[in-house]
Amino acid sequence: MAWIYALNAECGERETHARDLARHFAGWPTRVFEGEAAWWCGVVPEGLSRTGERSDEEARAMTAAGRRLYWLLRTAPPVYRYALAGIETDLFRGYDELMAERDLTIFPGLVLREDLWAAAGERAEFSDFAPGYRWIPYGGETRR
Template identity: 30%
Template sequence: MAICFELVVNFGDNVEAAQAAAALTEPHPYTLQAGAHSIPFHRPMLRPSGRYIELAFMPVGVGWRAAIDRGLPGFALTAAELTELGHQLYGLLVKFHGYTAAMVGWDPEHVLDPVELPDYELNDNPVPGLVLCEELHNQLGLGPDYLEFQPGYRWIPYQGETRALVHRPS
Protein backbone atom coordinates (compact mmCIF):
# COMPACT_ATOMS: atom_id res chain seq x y z
CA MET A 1 0.00 0.00 0.00
CA ALA A 2 1.38 3.41 -1.02
CA ILE A 3 1.02 6.55 1.08
CA CYS A 4 1.77 10.00 -0.35
CA PHE A 5 1.92 13.49 1.12
CA GLU A 6 0.30 15.68 -1.49
CA LEU A 7 -2.03 18.50 -2.46
CA VAL A 8 -5.14 17.09 -4.13
CA VAL A 9 -7.70 19.35 -5.77
CA ASN A 10 -11.22 18.47 -6.99
CA PHE A 11 -12.07 20.63 -10.03
CA GLY A 12 -15.53 19.19 -10.64
CA ASP A 13 -15.87 19.19 -14.44
CA ASN A 14 -13.75 22.35 -14.93
CA VAL A 15 -10.96 21.00 -17.15
CA GLU A 16 -9.72 24.47 -18.11
CA ALA A 17 -9.22 25.51 -14.46
CA ALA A 18 -7.41 22.24 -13.71
CA GLN A 19 -5.09 22.69 -16.68
CA ALA A 20 -4.38 26.31 -15.70
CA ALA A 21 -3.54 25.20 -12.15
CA ALA A 22 -1.21 22.48 -13.43
CA ALA A 23 0.57 25.04 -15.63
CA LEU A 24 1.45 27.14 -12.56
CA THR A 25 4.16 24.65 -11.63
CA GLU A 26 6.02 25.07 -14.92
CA PRO A 27 8.83 25.15 -15.75
CA HIS A 28 9.56 21.70 -14.45
CA PRO A 29 11.02 20.72 -12.02
CA TYR A 30 9.00 22.72 -9.50
CA THR A 31 10.62 22.75 -6.04
CA LEU A 32 9.71 23.87 -2.53
CA GLN A 33 11.90 24.19 0.56
CA ALA A 34 11.27 22.23 3.75
CA GLY A 35 13.92 23.04 6.30
CA ALA A 36 17.27 22.52 4.56
CA HIS A 37 15.69 20.26 1.91
CA SER A 38 14.93 21.45 -1.62
CA ILE A 39 12.12 19.11 -2.62
CA PRO A 40 11.24 18.66 -6.30
CA PHE A 41 7.73 17.77 -7.42
CA HIS A 42 6.52 15.26 -9.92
CA ARG A 43 4.59 16.77 -12.80
CA PRO A 44 1.02 17.48 -11.69
CA MET A 45 -1.27 14.50 -12.25
CA LEU A 46 -4.60 15.36 -13.86
CA ARG A 47 -6.95 12.41 -13.65
CA PRO A 48 -10.64 11.66 -13.83
CA SER A 49 -11.92 10.42 -10.48
CA GLY A 50 -15.41 9.14 -11.12
CA ARG A 51 -17.68 12.18 -10.85
CA TYR A 52 -14.97 14.85 -11.05
CA ILE A 53 -11.52 15.82 -12.30
CA GLU A 54 -8.74 15.57 -9.76
CA LEU A 55 -5.37 17.29 -9.85
CA ALA A 56 -2.60 16.03 -7.57
CA PHE A 57 0.71 17.70 -6.71
CA MET A 58 3.14 15.18 -5.22
CA PRO A 59 6.61 15.95 -3.91
CA VAL A 60 9.29 13.48 -4.96
CA GLY A 61 10.27 11.06 -2.22
CA VAL A 62 7.79 12.24 0.41
CA GLY A 63 5.79 9.11 1.00
CA TRP A 64 6.02 5.42 1.41
CA ARG A 65 6.01 2.80 -1.35
CA ALA A 66 4.69 5.15 -4.04
CA ALA A 67 5.25 3.56 -7.45
CA ILE A 68 6.03 6.97 -8.93
CA ASP A 69 9.01 7.26 -6.55
CA ARG A 70 10.41 3.78 -7.17
CA GLY A 71 14.17 3.99 -7.53
CA LEU A 72 14.32 7.63 -6.42
CA PRO A 73 15.89 8.82 -3.16
CA GLY A 74 13.45 9.68 -0.41
CA PHE A 75 13.43 12.41 2.20
CA ALA A 76 13.40 11.98 5.96
CA LEU A 77 11.44 15.01 7.19
CA THR A 78 10.57 16.18 10.67
CA ALA A 79 6.98 17.03 11.53
CA ALA A 80 7.97 20.71 11.36
CA GLU A 81 9.42 20.26 7.85
CA LEU A 82 6.29 18.42 6.67
CA THR A 83 4.18 21.23 8.14
CA GLU A 84 6.31 23.82 6.33
CA LEU A 85 5.82 21.88 3.09
CA GLY A 86 2.06 21.68 3.76
CA HIS A 87 1.79 25.44 4.30
CA GLN A 88 3.65 26.06 1.04
CA LEU A 89 1.25 23.76 -0.80
CA TYR A 90 -1.67 25.78 0.57
CA GLY A 91 0.21 28.85 -0.70
CA LEU A 92 0.19 27.26 -4.15
CA LEU A 93 -3.53 26.47 -3.82
CA VAL A 94 -4.30 30.17 -3.23
CA LYS A 95 -3.27 30.75 -6.87
CA PHE A 96 -5.94 28.33 -8.16
CA HIS A 97 -9.51 29.17 -9.12
CA GLY A 98 -12.52 27.14 -10.23
CA TYR A 99 -12.11 24.17 -7.90
CA THR A 100 -14.69 22.57 -5.61
CA ALA A 101 -12.60 21.10 -2.77
CA ALA A 102 -8.93 20.65 -1.92
CA MET A 103 -6.68 19.40 0.83
CA VAL A 104 -3.02 18.83 1.69
CA GLY A 105 -2.06 15.73 3.61
CA TRP A 106 -1.47 12.00 3.52
CA ASP A 107 -3.70 10.65 0.72
CA PRO A 108 -6.47 13.26 1.20
CA GLU A 109 -8.52 12.14 -1.83
CA HIS A 110 -11.12 10.38 0.33
CA VAL A 111 -12.55 13.67 1.68
CA LEU A 112 -12.84 15.54 -1.62
CA ASP A 113 -15.95 13.95 -3.13
CA PRO A 114 -18.93 16.31 -2.62
CA VAL A 115 -21.35 13.37 -2.75
CA GLU A 116 -19.63 11.69 0.21
CA LEU A 117 -18.91 14.82 2.27
CA PRO A 118 -22.30 14.80 4.08
CA ASP A 119 -21.28 11.44 5.60
CA TYR A 120 -18.44 13.20 7.43
CA GLU A 121 -20.85 15.40 9.44
CA LEU A 122 -18.42 18.29 9.05
CA ASN A 123 -20.23 20.62 11.48
CA ASP A 124 -19.53 18.17 14.31
CA ASN A 125 -16.30 16.71 12.94
CA PRO A 126 -14.43 19.42 11.01
CA VAL A 127 -11.45 18.30 8.95
CA PRO A 128 -8.52 20.71 9.42
CA GLY A 129 -7.07 21.75 6.08
CA LEU A 130 -10.15 20.89 4.00
CA VAL A 131 -10.89 23.79 1.63
CA LEU A 132 -14.39 24.04 0.12
CA CYS A 133 -15.81 26.42 -2.44
CA GLU A 134 -18.42 28.78 -0.98
CA GLU A 135 -21.23 27.04 -2.90
CA LEU A 136 -20.38 23.61 -1.48
CA HIS A 137 -19.90 25.09 2.00
CA ASN A 138 -23.44 26.51 1.79
CA GLN A 139 -24.93 23.30 0.32
CA LEU A 140 -23.52 21.34 3.24
CA GLY A 141 -24.99 23.83 5.72
CA LEU A 142 -21.64 24.46 7.35
CA GLY A 143 -21.32 27.19 9.94
CA PRO A 144 -19.10 30.19 10.60
CA ASP A 145 -16.32 28.03 12.07
CA TYR A 146 -15.20 27.67 8.44
CA LEU A 147 -13.02 30.71 7.82
CA GLU A 148 -12.26 32.41 4.53
CA PHE A 149 -9.34 30.70 2.81
CA GLN A 150 -9.44 33.08 -0.14
CA PRO A 151 -12.38 34.86 -1.79
CA GLY A 152 -14.97 32.21 -2.69
CA TYR A 153 -13.45 29.47 -0.51
CA ARG A 154 -13.79 28.46 3.18
CA TRP A 155 -11.78 26.13 5.42
CA ILE A 156 -10.88 24.92 8.85
CA PRO A 157 -7.22 26.02 8.97
CA TYR A 158 -4.48 23.47 8.47
CA GLN A 159 -2.93 22.46 11.80
CA GLY A 160 0.23 20.91 10.46
CA GLU A 161 1.74 17.48 10.84
CA THR A 162 2.51 15.75 14.11
CA ARG A 163 4.67 12.89 12.89
CA ALA A 164 8.01 12.80 11.13
CA LEU A 165 8.56 10.92 7.89
CA VAL A 166 11.28 8.35 8.25
CA HIS A 167 12.28 7.38 4.75
CA ARG A 168 11.78 3.78 3.79
CA PRO A 169 12.84 2.50 0.40
CA SER A 170 10.08 2.16 -2.21
Protein backbone atom coordinates (compact mmCIF):
# COMPACT_ATOMS: atom_id res chain seq x y z
CA MET A 1 0.00 0.00 0.00
CA ALA A 2 1.28 3.47 -0.90
CA TRP A 3 1.57 6.14 1.78
CA ILE A 4 1.14 9.37 -0.15
CA TYR A 5 2.14 12.77 1.23
CA ALA A 6 -0.21 15.57 0.16
CA LEU A 7 -2.02 18.71 1.16
CA ASN A 8 -5.75 18.16 0.94
CA ALA A 9 -8.33 20.89 1.29
CA GLU A 10 -12.09 20.43 1.67
CA CYS A 11 -13.93 23.00 -0.43
CA GLY A 12 -17.56 22.33 0.42
CA GLU A 13 -20.29 21.65 -2.10
CA ARG A 14 -18.91 23.63 -5.05
CA GLU A 15 -16.63 21.89 -7.52
CA THR A 16 -15.63 25.32 -8.85
CA HIS A 17 -14.07 26.16 -5.49
CA ALA A 18 -11.89 23.06 -5.60
CA ARG A 19 -10.88 23.88 -9.18
CA ASP A 20 -10.05 27.48 -8.20
CA LEU A 21 -7.81 26.19 -5.44
CA ALA A 22 -6.13 23.72 -7.81
CA ARG A 23 -5.35 26.60 -10.20
CA HIS A 24 -3.67 28.44 -7.34
CA PHE A 25 -1.19 25.56 -7.04
CA ALA A 26 -0.15 25.83 -10.72
CA GLY A 27 3.04 23.87 -11.29
CA TRP A 28 2.20 21.33 -8.58
CA PRO A 29 0.41 18.06 -9.34
CA THR A 30 -3.20 18.51 -8.19
CA ARG A 31 -6.37 16.53 -8.31
CA VAL A 32 -9.95 17.59 -7.74
CA PHE A 33 -12.26 14.91 -6.41
CA GLU A 34 -15.60 14.44 -4.70
CA GLY A 35 -15.96 12.57 -1.44
CA GLU A 36 -17.94 12.70 1.79
CA ALA A 37 -20.55 15.02 0.17
CA ALA A 38 -17.93 17.68 -0.59
CA TRP A 39 -15.35 18.64 -3.19
CA TRP A 40 -11.66 18.37 -2.38
CA CYS A 41 -8.45 19.70 -3.87
CA GLY A 42 -5.37 17.57 -3.34
CA VAL A 43 -1.81 18.71 -4.01
CA VAL A 44 0.68 15.84 -4.22
CA PRO A 45 4.37 16.85 -4.43
CA GLU A 46 6.45 14.70 -6.76
CA GLY A 47 9.60 12.89 -5.74
CA LEU A 48 8.59 11.98 -2.20
CA SER A 49 8.59 8.51 -0.69
CA ARG A 50 5.44 6.46 -1.18
CA THR A 51 6.23 4.31 1.86
CA GLY A 52 6.04 6.94 4.60
CA GLU A 53 8.81 8.57 6.62
CA ARG A 54 11.10 5.60 7.04
CA SER A 55 14.25 7.68 7.28
CA ASP A 56 15.23 11.08 8.62
CA GLU A 57 15.97 12.14 5.03
CA GLU A 58 12.43 11.23 3.87
CA ALA A 59 10.92 13.05 6.86
CA ARG A 60 12.98 16.17 6.07
CA ALA A 61 11.91 16.09 2.41
CA MET A 62 8.23 15.79 3.40
CA THR A 63 8.60 18.60 5.95
CA ALA A 64 10.15 20.89 3.33
CA ALA A 65 7.33 20.11 0.89
CA GLY A 66 4.73 20.68 3.61
CA ARG A 67 6.17 24.07 4.49
CA ARG A 68 6.09 25.14 0.83
CA LEU A 69 2.50 23.92 0.49
CA TYR A 70 1.34 25.80 3.59
CA TRP A 71 3.18 28.92 2.40
CA LEU A 72 1.25 28.74 -0.88
CA LEU A 73 -2.02 27.99 0.92
CA ARG A 74 -1.66 31.25 2.87
CA THR A 75 -2.16 33.20 -0.37
CA ALA A 76 -4.83 30.91 -1.84
CA PRO A 77 -8.30 32.18 -2.62
CA PRO A 78 -10.59 31.69 0.41
CA VAL A 79 -12.58 28.86 -1.18
CA TYR A 80 -11.73 26.01 1.19
CA ARG A 81 -13.19 25.22 4.61
CA TYR A 82 -10.28 23.26 6.05
CA ALA A 83 -6.98 21.75 4.96
CA LEU A 84 -4.23 19.47 6.22
CA ALA A 85 -0.85 18.35 4.87
CA GLY A 86 0.56 14.95 5.73
CA ILE A 87 0.51 11.30 4.79
CA GLU A 88 -2.86 9.98 3.63
CA THR A 89 -4.80 13.19 4.29
CA ASP A 90 -7.25 12.75 1.42
CA LEU A 91 -10.67 12.50 3.04
CA PHE A 92 -9.02 12.53 6.48
CA ARG A 93 -12.30 13.74 7.96
CA GLY A 94 -15.64 14.60 6.46
CA TYR A 95 -17.08 17.92 7.61
CA ASP A 96 -19.49 16.45 10.17
CA GLU A 97 -16.85 14.07 11.48
CA LEU A 98 -14.29 16.87 11.82
CA MET A 99 -16.74 19.14 13.64
CA ALA A 100 -17.63 16.29 16.03
CA GLU A 101 -13.96 15.68 16.89
CA ARG A 102 -13.34 16.65 20.51
CA ASP A 103 -9.57 17.14 20.22
CA LEU A 104 -8.51 18.86 17.00
CA THR A 105 -4.93 19.09 18.30
CA ILE A 106 -4.43 15.54 17.02
CA PHE A 107 -4.10 17.20 13.57
CA PRO A 108 -0.95 19.36 13.65
CA GLY A 109 -1.05 21.66 10.64
CA LEU A 110 -4.88 21.73 10.48
CA VAL A 111 -6.14 24.95 8.89
CA LEU A 112 -9.75 25.94 9.63
CA ARG A 113 -11.85 28.74 8.24
CA GLU A 114 -12.59 31.10 11.14
CA ASP A 115 -16.29 30.23 11.35
CA LEU A 116 -15.35 26.55 11.79
CA TRP A 117 -12.73 27.48 14.38
CA ALA A 118 -15.41 29.44 16.28
CA ALA A 119 -17.87 26.54 16.01
CA ALA A 120 -15.16 24.21 17.36
CA GLY A 121 -14.82 26.34 20.48
CA GLU A 122 -12.15 28.90 19.48
CA ARG A 123 -9.39 26.68 20.83
CA ALA A 124 -6.28 28.56 21.97
CA GLU A 125 -4.00 26.05 20.21
CA PHE A 126 -4.94 27.71 16.91
CA SER A 127 -3.19 30.84 15.72
CA ASP A 128 -3.57 33.19 12.76
CA PHE A 129 -2.82 31.58 9.41
CA ALA A 130 -4.22 33.83 6.67
CA PRO A 131 -7.09 36.30 6.52
CA GLY A 132 -10.19 34.35 7.54
CA TYR A 133 -8.27 31.23 8.67
CA ARG A 134 -6.68 29.84 11.83
CA TRP A 135 -4.35 26.86 12.22
CA ILE A 136 -2.46 24.59 14.52
CA PRO A 137 1.10 25.35 13.42
CA TYR A 138 2.75 22.66 11.32
CA GLY A 139 5.72 21.11 13.08
CA GLY A 140 6.89 18.90 10.23
CA GLU A 141 7.20 15.17 9.77
CA THR A 142 9.21 12.71 11.84
CA ARG A 143 10.55 9.27 11.04
CA ARG A 144 8.15 6.53 12.14
